[in-house]
Amino acid sequence: MVTKTIDLRSDTVTKPNEVMRAAMANAEVDDDVLSFDPTAFRLEAEMARITGKEAALFVPSGTMGNLISVMIHCEVRGSEVILGDNCHIHIFENGGISTIGGVHPRPVKNNKDGTMDIDLIEAAIRNPNFEICYPKTRLICLENTHANTGGKCLSVEYIDEVGVLAKKHGLKLHIDGARIFHASVALGVPVNRLVQAADSVSVCLSKGLGAPVGSVIVGSREFIARARILRKTLGGGMRQVGILCAAALVAVQENVEKLADDHKKAKALAEGLNNIKGLKVDIASVQTNILYFDISEDANITAHKLINQLEEHGVLMMADSSSRIRVVLHYQISAADVQYTLACIEQAVNGTPFKNGH
Template sequence: MVLSCPHRWYRAAGVPRGAQPQPHVVDLRSDTVTRPSARMRQAMAQAEVGDDDYGEDPTVNVLRKDPLPPTVTLSHAELQHSAAKLLGMEEALFVPTSTMANLVAVMCHCQRRGAQLLVGREAHLHVFEQGGVAQVAGVHSQALQDLPDGTLDLSELESTIREGYGSRYHPRLELICLENTHSSAGGRVLPLTYLREVRLLADQYGLRIHMDGARLMNAAVAQGVPPAQITQHCDSVSLCFSKGLGAPAGALVAGRREFVAEAWRTRKLLGGGMRQAGVLAAAARVGLECVEETLQRDHRNARSFAQGVWELSSPFCSVNLSAVETNMVLVKVAGPWLSPEKLCERMQAVSEEEVAETGHAVSVRLFPWAADSLRAVWHQDISAHDTQLVANKLKFVARQCSREQGAAA
């Protein structure tokens, strides 16, 4: 029975008579559900702003020719310049979303008619961005099969390149797109050795590389390396501020100076020119300042949950511990009568039985990811205590399922 009205079990759980129960909600659907921290809100309120479309917003600007006003602190100024240095790129451009950042990058790299890019079949850019590279940019994508760790098979990649290289019958191959971390692979990190191999291959055939780095900082923290050590193998990179970094909105695309100049024009074309964008840039800057501490905690919590699922040894759900590298956990759900959707529903619902058995009313929001799996994503709003509550809830649901299956047998 889902919680709805006062009942005797409220008092057993310590809820005063007549009080309406408020389940503790743990939202693990994505790291996009975060709310700005108090520090971010303060930075947004105090941000020095101007018209970014005129290049006059000091919190966003790539470079300033005049000294910073005394009211502007360096910690919240020049997001684009600071981020470019962090990524080892010459310049960067602040844009509203990572989807726009990726589209801008593709349009800047693939300006000839008949251009083609190579991308993983499960890549976010290929699956979840409405085919913008074809619909808007007119660029042909050839999708290759992703391996379980989010990489592409290098032999297949090279044979695909060679098949169309110099051909008058194939589209003009211009670009290779990578995703790091790889969302559909469960937040897997692309190995540095793999990135070097792709770079050598791209150079051999005169191709460029764009990295969808929406969660690039997760990859850097997981590998214990500066972001620039990852992006040195790419011609351009996108970075999202509204995922693990916890900002309410914003992303950037970075690369060489000439590339970013063209990216500004493309952003304007796509309607991405912003005005007093420093309000958003200030929150993004705070996210960058706290990134290592925040993401290390997220990774620990995700790993802790995955360990709990593994130790549960349930016939209804399991996890591949070796695949949990960052803030995502893919939980495999065993059928036939329990689907990912059904398990997500049971994790979100709260019953009298749960409160009586566990002493807690916990509603966990998860994402049914595939036909046989669900996804949980950790972020700055989820504590170690929340993580333990989620693990306890899963144990309770697993016991429920066992009892129900036994009764049906």
């Protein structure tokens, strides 16, 4: 009998803990649309401090944070943004930068480490002498960590190099930093240094940090002032938002230190999967809390069949394809959960009867 669900679909599935719930219940609130919510102010000031930027703004989601940022930097409709062909903004945000923002995407191939080659980025910048034919390049977007390549970390040296390139051509640089704290912990580099070259950054609070709702965008005071107006236009202006910001403050203050353990659990899971015949993980590629594992053709089980069998025993995952599965660790997954997961996967792949539930 299954007594517990081990949810490895994403780090967005964490539930607010008792400390967060208490903070939410006791939060001092006011109308944030009128710029009077004191708890929102506290969170925004803290995030601005951590990222080394002048100001910050709480938004309902990372998708909205990215959309607002792109639209501000590309305020003239028909402008162009250079971004990775496998990045979250391009793949998973409903094409919002185009359909809502009127911004044209210029995809550049993402490498296996989440980077884009510097020379390819520069080659993608439109020649200003041909504006009669081309959209005007105004922005470069990076993603750190890079989710679709397995949570890879972009180094501070790489980000600085892209920043130099952007300034050389008079462009802005936005970082989708949904998991920037993961990158900071894995690289041993402070968040403010990692994003120093960026004009704006979106930071998700409801992924690895474990808050129930929300993201923050950071940048200059002028950028955030414009972002506040655009947030309202897009329907993201909320009233007593301090209830949510209180939980986010707990997440920032208490859960960052837990990320290193999430990375260790991901590595342990990856090593265990590699010991199961028919499964393969590139161990060196597991840098943070995300991993992918492949199922060989002779394993006699598909990703979807494996997921269905695991679900019957309380383990939840997501298929990336018929032979590939994505797994995301978070602080509410224990070392014992990892071992139980490995035992269930091994039994499913080998076709042996499952033991009693977790």
